[in-house]
Amino acid sequence: MEETRNWTVSAYPLPEHRSTALANQAAMLYVILYFEPSILHTHQAKMREIVDKYFPDNWVISIYMGITVNLADAWEPYKAAKTALNNTLDLSNVREQASRYATVSERVHAQVQQFLKEGYLREELVLDNIPRLLNCLRDGNVAIRWLMLHTADSACDPNNKRLRQIKDQILTDLRYNPKILFQLLLDTAQFEFILKEMFKQMLSEKQAKWEHHKKEGSERMTELADVFSGVKPLTRVEKNENLQAWFREISKQILSLNYDDSTAAGRKTVQLIQALEEVQEFHQLESNLQVCQFLADTRKFLHQMIRTINIKEEVLITMQIIGDLSFAWQLIDSFTSIMQESIRVNPSMVTKLRATFLKLASALDLPLLRINQANSPDLLSVSQYYSGELVSYVRKVLQIIPESMFTSLLKIIKLQTHDIIEVPTRLDKDKLRDYAQLGPRYEVAKLTHAISIFTEGILMMKTTLVGIIKVDPKQLLEDGIRKELVKRVAFALHRGLIFNPRAKPSELMPKLKELGATMDGFHRSFEYIQDYVNIYGLKIWQEEVSRIINYNVEQECNNFLRTKIQDWQSMYQSTHIPIPKFTPVDESVTFIGRLCREILRITDPKMTCHIDQLNTWYDMKTHQEVTSSRLFSEIQNTLGTFGLNGLDRLLCFMIVKELQNFLSMFQKIILRDRTVQETLKTLMNAVSPLKSIVANSNKIYFSAIAKTQKIWTAYLEAIMKVGQMQILRQQIANELNYSCRFDSKHLAAALENLNKALLADIEAHYQDPSLPYPKEDNTLLYEITAYLEAAGIHNPLNKIYITTKRLPYFPVVNFLFLIAQLPKLQYNKNLGMVCRKPADPVDWPPLVLGLLTLLKQFHSRYTEQFLALIGQFIRSTVEQCVSQKIPEMPADVVGALLFLEDYVRYTKLPRRVAEAHVPNFIFDEFRTVL
Incomplete structure (x- = not known):
């Protein structure tokens, strides 16, 4: 603590900077x-002493990381x-301090701007003027600190009349302009940097330069000694053994200078310079120019050695202390708009x-100082946190460039x-002027140039280490x-699809x-700007649009999950490039x-009829x-493959729901209803065994339906909701597969x-278990499924959506449901x-696909029993018609036969599956009699 205080106080030797020097203590x-x-x-004397020492010219302080x-x-x-502080807060003192800092800031700003002129800060000038440069930095930083703290909005309660008066007085006396203060901060920071x-x-070159100057000076003296030896005579230089010996001695003295003992070396160098001036004067050597x-x-060279020896690390430490900006950790945000x-x-x-x-x-030095001194393992995490906060602020400021x-x-x-x-x-030459459109093309070129200038601006920043995080401007x-792309595209998608x-x-369709x-x-x-800003435009576009859509699909699917995926858990959300969330406008x-x-809504089976051959929905x-199906082409054009795939995933969740x-409804209206159970039991007794013909079938079946x-x-x-969504999934798969094959x-x-x-490997494994099969920990099957679904190479009708238990009467209930419709x-x-009456709507394709999907969720024996019941119904009804000599095939039998045909077609099973339950001649003949 004492060591830190000594360094700080020594960095501010002037009395007017004392309150800044003691700011941390204060x-x-x-x-x-x-x-x-x-x-x-109650201790007025102590408080008076404290205020006189620490707060004579300041009353707004920063206690830690910008907390004012x-x-x-x-x-x-x-x-x-309060009494002790009255002198400081006296309006005359406030006016005096404000006027003083206004004068100082103007003077310092002019000096800094002079120093920043191109070519002004040369090495010799810097080494000769270290105290002057440090004084300028001190005055500038102290002025910035006082001005930023005492003009900050956060430091003044607008409801406190006295504080408001003090602040107004300061602003008036300072002729305060935040842009000028910010410019002073910028220039001072640049000068300091x-x-x-x-x-x-x-510092890095200090010893090498010192040794080089020492060597050069010694060699010059040796050469002069040779000149006076007469061996290497210069024009009109007489031999002089005394001078020869003296110059050789000086050469040895220069060589004997010790870099490690800088104080002694400095004194001796000054003496050598004086000796050389005296020898020139007393021995009348001015006459010989060489x-x-x-x-x-x-x-x-000796002067350069003195300058070089004065390059000390203490100067850097002093600059680090006086350049501290931790008090502005939060206040800097008020200048963001100006930046x-x-x-x-x-x-x-x-x-x-x-x-x-x-x-x-x-500012990072303040929280890390004690952690570092204590050798705490938290050093890295704390550094990471504050560096991350600062990098976030840098991103926030520089976001204006992409905007x-x-x-x-x-x-x-x-x-x-x-x-x-x-x-x-092809173009007629007389129409060339019309197509040239020089005005609009000039405007495009001008705007493109502006974009490239913005890019150049940020790339000039160079790679910078902010705290412990390296910031690459590219x-x-x-x-x-x-x-910016994510923000605008997400807003366009949100606004465009309401x-x-x-x-x-x-x-x-119009909105799409x-x-x-x-x-x-x-x-x-x-695509147009990617070359001007040196980015991979298509890559960025695809990555960000896919991220936006996948994130929104994930958030939408949260409605169907017990454990929600929060933003911080989402693999699609990002801290630096966040996907905005918008307030929902409906469910x-x-x-x-x-x-x-x-x-x-628009393809609701109650309102529309789906014609399978045309892939089109018509109003009933x-x-x-x-x-x-053009709808899905339009979605593909608008949202791309990601959008269609996301829509497909959402439909999956809806089907599961x-x-x-x-299943809940089945439990409630069938398994808990005794009347329904009795009816089902009677029907099962009447139709058993399933391969037989049911006598008096009409009465038995329609009694159960009633x-x-x-x-x-x-x-x-x-059933129709599930079927409707399965049709949509099929259409999406077709569109995805078509575009994948095409593109x-x-x-x-x-x-x-x-x-x-x-599939061949898996099938071969089940026929011969000794053959290899993908292991449980192998993710290949899981990963390829995602690719297959994205490419539309899958059949939604074969998907198992839910795990199920055995349900009594399940096949017979579905059979009864079908013949009731x-x-x-x-x-x-x-x-x-097609539907007989629009007032009593039933759409056939959703009905068939819904039943098919439902049966697919259960063991295949349920499907076998269901098909056997339909086959028995067809055979029994046809037998009754023949016995009663009715020439026409009943409409219900036609419907049941069409269901079997469609079932075989949709599941891509061989026709013999249906012919196992209905003789093939009935299948062959029924269409001819329609």
């Missing part, structure tokens, strides 16, 4: 006094402290800001999209561009087209949820097209072949199975 004393409040209350305290406010409740770098360089030149050179405006006007300002940031890094770039970029996009006409491949620029559910027709144009503008502009959390729910009442709800009629409404809704045919072929090879449908030669 901060500690301020805290300690609260542990002895009686001094603050106004003593006029803090000591208001304490009588002795240059001086430190010069001193570090000189001899004079040798003597002058030697004196110059950013300065950069916007003049991008090269970043070089001066670099010096300011490095000066601010000196300004993007402002210019938006103008370029507008010009390229709306104003500049693309030049055709990486800083790229991160800034990514951050739908009005009452709008007719739906706003979906509009958003697609916006995204294309961003994409094209990124969805993000734009991907709104998009998904809007698609589900108006028969107008609602949407088609629907299936879970279905008794269970009340449960089918909720059942139908759940990345080699990737598509490689994935397909690898998938087939893996058949009367609502009719066969159309052109369209297949």
Whole structure:
């Protein structure tokens, strides 16, 4: 503690700097006094002594890392402290201090600007003027400290009239302008930085230079000795043995100078310089220019040795102490807008800001000093924390560069999209002037130049060590561009995908087209500027857009998870390049949820009919097209593969939720209802065994349907929701697979072949267990699944969404449900199975796919029983028609047969699966009689 105090006090020898020299002690004393409040209350003499020593010219102090305290406010409740502070807070003293610092800051600023002129700070000037330069730095830093602390908004309570008056008085007397104060801080930091770098360089070369000058001076003296020996005579130089011996002695004396004993060497060097001046004067050597030149050179080398010996580490330590900016750790933020405006006007300002940031890094010394002295293992973590905070602030300030770039970029996009006409491949020469469009093209060139200037500005900053974190300006620029891109793209996606559910027709396609144009503008502009700012535009675009979409999908899927993935856990979220979160506008959390729910709303099976052959949805009442597979092409154009893949993942979660709800409903309305259970038991007894023909089948089946009629409404809704989402998943898979084959045919072929090879290996393993099989800890199967789904090389209908337990009566319930829906449908030669009445809607494809998906979640024996029940129903009904000599095939049988056909088609199973339950001649004949 004492050692630190001595260094600090010695760094500020002038009386007017005493309060700054004792600032750290004053901060500690301020805290300690609260542990002895009686001094603050009653010990007037002690408080007067404390104020006279520590606070005669300052009343706003920084106690730790920029935490400021106004003593006029803090000591208001304490009588002795308040009384002692009255002299300091007297308006005449306030006016005197403000005027003094205004004068000092003007004088120092002029000096610093003079020093910063190109070529002014040379090595000789620095070495000859160390005290003057240090005085300038002291005055500048003390003035900056006083001005920043006493004009800070955080240090003055606006409701306290006295404090407000004091501050107004200061601002008036200072003629305060925050821009001028900030400029003083910038220039002082730049001056300090240059001086430190010069001193570090000189210190590193100190011994080598000293030895070089010593050698050169000694050699000059040896040569002069030879001149007077007569062996190597110069013109008109007579032999002089005394001078010869004297110069040889001087040469030896120079060689004997010891670098390690700098004090003795310095004294001796001064004596040697005096001796050389005297020998020139007393021996009338001025007449010979060559001899004079040798003597002058030697004196110059000796002078350089004295200068070099004066380069001491103490100067650097002093500069480090007086350059402390820890008091501004928080106050500096009030100058952020001024910094950013300065950069916007003049991008090269970043070089001066670099010096300011490095000066601010000196604040790290304060919290680390005692930790380092105690050899604590926390040194690294604390350094990391404060360095990280400072780097974050640097990023915040420099973010203005990407923001300004993007402002210019938006103008370029507008010009390229709306104003500049693309030049055709063939052009009549008389129309050349029309296509030249010199005005808009000049504007684009001007804006492009502005962007490249901003880039140059940040790259001038050079790689800088801020605390213990190395800041690479190229990486800083790229991160800034990514951050601005993420902010703008995320906002465009949020704003562009908000739908009005009452709008007719739906706003979906127009909004996707509009958003697609916006995204294309961003994409094209990124391609355009990537060479001017030296970044990989396409790589950044793909990485950031995929991150935004994946993050939003993850947040949307949180609705379906018991354990939510928080922001800090998300692999897609970043501290430096955060993805913004927007307030939800409806039940969805993000734009991907709104998009998904809007698609589900307009393709609702209660309102629309899906025609499988056309991949199109039509309105049941108006028969107008609602949407088609073009919808997914538009989503692909707008959100890319990531968007379609994210939509597919969200639909998966929704299907899981629907299936879970279905199981709960099944438990509630079937397994807990005795009437329904009795009906199912009676039906099972009547139809057993399943391979037989049911006598009086119509009565048995329709009696069971009538008794269970009340449960089918909720059942139908759940099944059709699942089926609807499966259709959408199939469409997404088709679009993904098409675009993958078109854009990345080699990737598509490689994935397909690898998938087939893996399936062949697994199949071979089950036929012969001795063959190799992927181990449990092998992640290949898991990883390839993600690639296959992204490339659309998968069948959503084969996916197991939930784990299930055995459910009694499950096959017969689904069978009853199916035949209960058949009367609502009719066969159309052109369209297949369609709804009889729009008022009682049932859409066939979602019904079939929903049932198929549901059965897929259970053991295959349930599916076998279900198909056997349908086959028995078809055979029994046809047998009854034949026995009653009814020539037409009943509509319900046609529906059941079509279900079996569609089941075989969707599952890609061989037809014999269905023919095991229904004779093949019925399949062959039923379409001919329709």
